[in-house]
Each structure stands twice: as structure tokens, then as C-alpha cells.
Amino acid sequence: MAKKDKSIIEIAEEEQLKQSETSGRFTRRSFLTQLGTASLAVTTVPLLHSAPVQEPVPATEAIPGAEVPGAVPMVLNINGKEHHIALEPRVTLLDALRENLHLPGTKKGCDHGQCGACTLHINGRRVNSCLTFAIMHQGDKITTVEGLAQDGELHPVQAAFLEHDGFQCGYCTSGQIMSAVALLKEPCGQDDAAVRECMSGNICRCGAYDNIVAAVQSARRGA
Amino acid sequence: MEAFQFNQAKTVSSALEAVRSQTEAKFVAGGTTLVDLMKLNVEIPKKVVDINSLPLTQIESTPDGGLKIGAMVRNSDLAHDETVQQRYTVLSEALLSGASPQLRNMASTGGNLLQRTRCYYFRDTAYPCNKREPGSGCPAIDGFNRIHAILGTSEHCIATHPSDMAVAMMALEAVVHIQGAHGERNVPLNDFYLLPGSTPNRENVLALGDLITYVTLPPLTNGTRSHYLKLRDRASYEFALSSAAVVALLSGHRIQRVRIALGGVGTKPWRSMEAEQILEGREASENNFRAAAEAALKDAKPRHDNAFKVELAKRCLTRTLKNVTQFA
Numbered sequence: 001m002a003k004k005d006k007s008i009i010e011i012a013e014e015e016q017l018k019q020s021e022t023s024g025r026f027t028r029r030s031f032l033t034q035l036g037t038a039s040l041a042v043t044t045v046p047l048l049h050s051a052p053v054q055e056p057v058p059a060t061e062a063i064p065g066a067e068v069p070g071a072v073p074m075v076l077n078i079n080g081k082e083h084h085i086a087l088e089p090r091v092t093l094l095d096a097l098r099e100n101l102h103l104p105g106t107k108k109g110c111d112h113g114q115c116g117a118c119t120l121h122i123n124g125r126r127v128n129s130c131l132t133f134a135i136m137h138q139g140d141k142i143t144t145v146e147g148l149a150q151d152g153e154l155h156p157v158q159a160a161f162l163e164h165d166g167f168q169c170g171y172c173t174s175g176q177i178m179s180a181v182a183l184l185k186e187p188c189g190q191d192d193a194a195v196r197e198c199m200s201g202n203i204c205r206c207g208a209y210d211n212i213v214a215a216v217q218s219a220r221r222g223a
Numbered sequence: 224m225e226a227f228q229f230n231q232a233k234t235v236s237s238a239l240e241a242v243r244s245q246t247e248a249k250f251v252a253g254g255t256t257l258v259d260l261m262k263l264n265v266e267i268p269k270k271v272v273d274i275n276s277l278p279l280t281q282i283e284s285t286p287d288g289g290l291k292i293g294a295m296v297r298n299s300d301l302a303h304d305e306t307v308q309q310r311y312t313v314l315s316e317a318l319l320s321g322a323s324p325q326l327r328n329m330a331s332t333g334g335n336l337l338q339r340t341r342c343y344y345f346r347d348t349a350y351p352c353n354k355r356e357p358g359s360g361c362p363a364i365d366g367f368n369r370i371h372a373i374l375g376t377s378e379h380c381i382a383t384h385p386s387d388m389a390v391a392m393m394a395l396e397a398v399v400h401i402q403g404a405h406g407e408r409n410v411p412l413n414d415f416y417l418l419p420g421s422t423p424n425r426e427n428v429l430a431l432g433d434l435i436t437y438v439t440l441p442p443l444t445n446g447t448r449s450h451y452l453k454l455r456d457r458a459s460y461e462f463a464l465s466s467a468a469v470v471a472l473l474s475g476h477r478i479q480r481v482r483i484a485l486g487g488v489g490t491k492p493w494r495s496m497e498a499e500q501i502l503e504g505r506e507a508s509e510n511n512f513r514a515a516a517e518a519a520l521k522d523a524k525p526r527h528d529n530a531f532k533v534e535l536a537k538r539c540l541t542r543t544l545k546n547v548t549q550f551a
Contacts, residue, residue, distance in 0.1 A: 070226055072229070088226060089226070089227060089228070089229035089271065090224045090225070090226055090227060090261075092258070111262065112259050112262065113255055113259060113323075113325075113326055116323060116325060119325055125299075125328045126324060126325050126328060127325050127328050127329050128255075128323075128325045128326060128329065130258075131253075131254050131255050131258045131259060131326075131329065132253075132254045132258060132329065133229070133251075133254070133258070133271075135229055136231075136251070136254070136273050136275065179324070179325070182324075183324075186324070187303060196459075197458075197459055198324060200323060200324075200458075200459035200460045201322075201323025201324050201325045201326065201460060202323075203460075
């Protein structure tokens with residue numbers, strides 16, 4: 001009896017289980033990535049059956065990314081953890097986080113330093129991660145939105161954004177929160193107008209500004 | 224973005240060595256101009272030398288009462304420095320009016336001086352551009368030129384210099400300290416920038432392999448006041464349509480000494496000695512302010528979409544003069 005050909009979904013689910021066994025990560029993003037890979041696998045299966053059997057390549061301790069031509073090994077300290085990775089010098093910190101380090105909490109809005117969605121902290125100071133190269137930040141302490149909560153407790157700014165409904169679609173939100181957290185330690189006037197000015201590097205297409213300002217002011221009073 | 228070789232320099236001499244005799248090497252400091260333009264393929268260096276570790280991060284008073292600013296001092300640190308806020312107020316105001324808090328945390332003093340124009344055609348390689356490729360043409364002159372310059376233009380280029388900090392530093396008569404293959408030299412900021420002429424690709428006097436190490440500000444006489452006013456479509460996070468930096472010393476109602484620079488309207492940060500000459504020794508009055516503004520914009524060459532800047536710049540300068548001379 002011929003084995004039923006697997007559907008693309010079934011192949012994707014198998015790949016997913018395999019991947020989550022090794023890396024412990026099962027996310028929407030990884031599932032969608034596997035769908036793409038799986039559709040390739042379905043079309044190449046007939047060819048593989050006729051190819052000569054090869055010895056599997058033994059697993060090495062190679063740094064992730066080392067197989068890319070021009071990749072340079074580096075160590076990045078993110079949210080208190082050291083990540084050993086090899087990346088081309090032209091990879092921005094934003095892309096390294098999202099595409100190579102499985103930390104997609106930092107968002108890409110404009111990719112040109114004009115929207116602030118990519119805001120994170122380098123040594124406690126807020127910057128646009130889209131306009132800097134990952135390789136420039138070895139030895140720096142990088143903090144992303146994923147690193148704000150401590151021991152399961154939300155950061156006060158995160159809690160304030162929830163309490164004051166400081167977001168709609170949520171895409172600018174991690175940048176807004178990272179900006180606001182840094183703002184707590186910067187000179188900024190007391191009134192709402194001053195907060196608007198100090199938060200002017202983070203734009204919100206949904207227009208949640210009033211609630212964002214309320215959240216920031218609330219966090220400042222509590223901080 | 225094209226791939227490139229990456230180096231990190233820890234000393235000024237190793238930074239200079241890393242770029243010596245190479246036409247396609249660039250320093251990267253904050254990256255807020257360079258990385259932006261590399262993503263657009265406007266800048267395509269084959270080698271990038273990271274100068275963020277260079278020991279050029281101090282703001283120090285000089286023996287004569289002036290200020291020495293390291294080229295790697297971040298814009299935010301310079302803006303919030305106590306001496307700058309109190310003595311060189313126009314510089315702090317100009318810095319805080321520019322960019323965003325995130326960008327100000329990244330941007331360096333040297334890099335701010337060297338930032339490139341925001342001309343839409345320069346930034347889009349689908350268009351010809353005399354600044355990117357001399358001789359290829361200027362689509363802005365007969366194109367959409369609302370943000371372009373009315374002073375210092377030529378038939379080859381009308382691109383505006385977008386920096387606020389440089390305008391304030393122009394009015395403060397800053398001096399740029401440079402190290403390069405041929406040693407050290409100091410260039411007054413007023414002589415640092417070049418008009419586009421027929422070579423808009425050359426924007427300043429830096430030679431191949433040069434590195435800005437410091438900017439110094441001369442001392443200001445006690446009682447000198449200064450102010451920066453920036454006018455633009457949005458209230459924040461946008462470049463100037465017109466701005467003015469004024470540094471003035473009054474004796475009663477009389478203007479003893481004044482320095483004036485305009486932003487948003489020139490192909491380089493625009494020092495206006497014409498306006499200064501009208502005002503020095505004269506009474507601080509609306510009529511005299513307006514006369515100075517007329518003199519400053521006398522040679523303005525408006526284009527199809529930026530003619531409004533002529534009157535806007537006059538009013539901007541007049542308002543800035545009023546603000547400076549009437550603060551207690």
C-alpha cells in the first residue's frame with residue numbers, strides 16, 4: 001500500500017515539532033517559516049529518493065551564522081545574556097535581533113531612524129537600532145522590550161501602558177515603552193507638553209498619543 | 224546594502240592609519256547619517272572604520288574661558304551640559320530642536336557637522352544628482368524644491384544643509400580641529416563649508432583621510448545672550464524651513480556686538496555678516512531688526528516651491544532678534 005503523500009501542513013507541523021525539541025521555541029513566526037520550507041520539501045522529495053545516500057555531516061560547536069560568507073563572529077550582551085553569533089558587518093542591530101537572535105519584540109517601522117519603532121537601550125540610553133550595526137556593540141549592554149519584565153513582574157511603564165490603554169495595534173508600542181523607560185532617567189519638564197516633546201521620536205499611526213502621554217506621566221509619578 | 228570591511232579604531236592614529244590613502248573608506252560614529260545613506264546606496268564605502276571608542280568624548284573649559292568639545296561627544300550630552308546651557312544657550316537650544324531623543328543620543332559633534340542634505344533627489348539614486356555624480360544634472364531646480372535653499376545656490380545644486388547645531392556654532396564662531404595624513408590644522412567653521420558652485424560633491428574642506436577631533440568655541444563676554452528659533456511644518460522631529468541663531472551683547476538698548484546665522488535656507492549654515500553690520504552699534508528696535516533681515520536675504524534666489532522662505536526667513540530672524548534682546 002503506497003504511503004499517503006504528506007500535505008504541506010503535516011510536513012510543516014513535523015518540522016515544527018523537531019525544531020521546538022531542539023530550540024524550545026514554537027511560535028507563529030517559526031510555523032510560517034516552516035510552511036515555506038515545507039512547500040519546497042514536497043516538490044523535492046521525488047528527487048531526493050533518487051540521489052545517492054550521503055554521510056550526515058557531524059554536528060559541530062560552530063557559532064550560528066558562521067556558514068554565511070563574510071560573517072564575523074561576535075558576542076552580543078542582550079538582556080543580561082551573552083549571545084555568540086556570526087553576522088556580516090552590514091547587519092543592523094535591529095535585523096540581528098529580529099532575524100538572527102529570535103528577539104522580534106523590537107519592531108521595524110521605517111528602517112531609517114524616522115519613526116522610533118526600533119527603539120531599544122544601549123547602556124541604558126535610548127537609540128534607534130535600525131541605524132547602527134550589530135558588530136559595533138560588542139561590550140555594550142543591550143536591553144530590548146523582552147528584557148524589561150523581571151521575575152514575571154511587568155515593568156511599571158508596561159503596567160502603566162496597560163492601565164491607560166496606551167496602544168491600539170501595538171506595533172509602535174515596544175518602541176514607545178523603551179523610549180518612556182529611558183525618559184524616566186532623562187531631564188524632561190513636568191507637563192504634558194514636555195512629555196510630548198520628549199517622546200516625539202516615537203510616532204503612532206493609530207494616534208494613541210493622549211493615552212501614551214497619560215501612561216508616561218503615570219509612570220513618572222510612580223517611579 | 225553592499226558588504227564592507229569593518230574595522231574598529233581605539234586611537235586617533237590607528238583611525239587615521241585605517242583610512243590612509245583609501246578613497247572608499249568612511250568613519251562611522253553615531254551612524255545616523257552614514258547608515259541611513261548606506262541603506263539607500265547613496266554612500267557605498269568598501270571599508271567602514273568605527274571611531275566610537277576614540278577618547279574624544281570630553282567637554283572642557285579652555286584657559287581663555289572658551290569651550291573645547293570632543294568630536295565624539297553625543298548631541299544629547301552636549302545639549303544638556305551645564306556650561307553649554309548657561310553660557311552658550313543657543314547651542315543647547317539648537318541641538319534640542321533637532322532630530323529626536325534617540326537620534327541625539329547616537330549623533331556625534333563631528334558627525335552633525337558632516338550630515339548630508341535631505342534633498343529628495345540626492346537621497347534617491349533613481350534620479351541624477353550633481354552632488355552624487357557631478358555633471359549628471361540637478362532635478363530639484365525644475366522639480367519639487369520646497370525644502371531647498373535660497374542662499375548660496377548655483378545652477379548645479381540648490382540643496383539645503385540641514386544641521387541646527389552647525390548654525391548655532393556658526394553664530395558662536397566655532398573652530399574645527401582636524402587631524403589627517405598631513406598633521407593637524409584648525410579651520411574656522413565659517414571657512415569649513417564650501418558653496419556648491421560647479422562641484423556640489425565637495426561640501427567642506429576635509430581632505431581624504433581627515434578626521435575631526437575637536438570643536439572649540441571662543442569665550443563670550445559676560446552678559447552675552449543667545450537664542451535659536453526654528454520654524455517648520457511640525458512642532459518637532461523635523462528639519463527647519465527657516466531658523467536663526469543670534470548671539471548678542473547689549474549695552475542698555477544698544478547692540479554692542481551681534482553674530483547671526485541662518486538655517487534651513489542655505490546650501491551651508493549661513494553666517495550673515497550683512498545683517499550684523501546693520502545692527503552693531505544701533506538700537507535694538509523692530510525697525511533695525513527688519514532692516515537687518517532685509518540685508519540678510521537681499522541675494523536670495525527663490526525657486527518655484529520655496530519662494531515663501533524669503534519672507535519666512537526675514538520674520539524668523541526678526542523674531543529671534545526680538546527674543547534675544549528682550550529677555551531679562
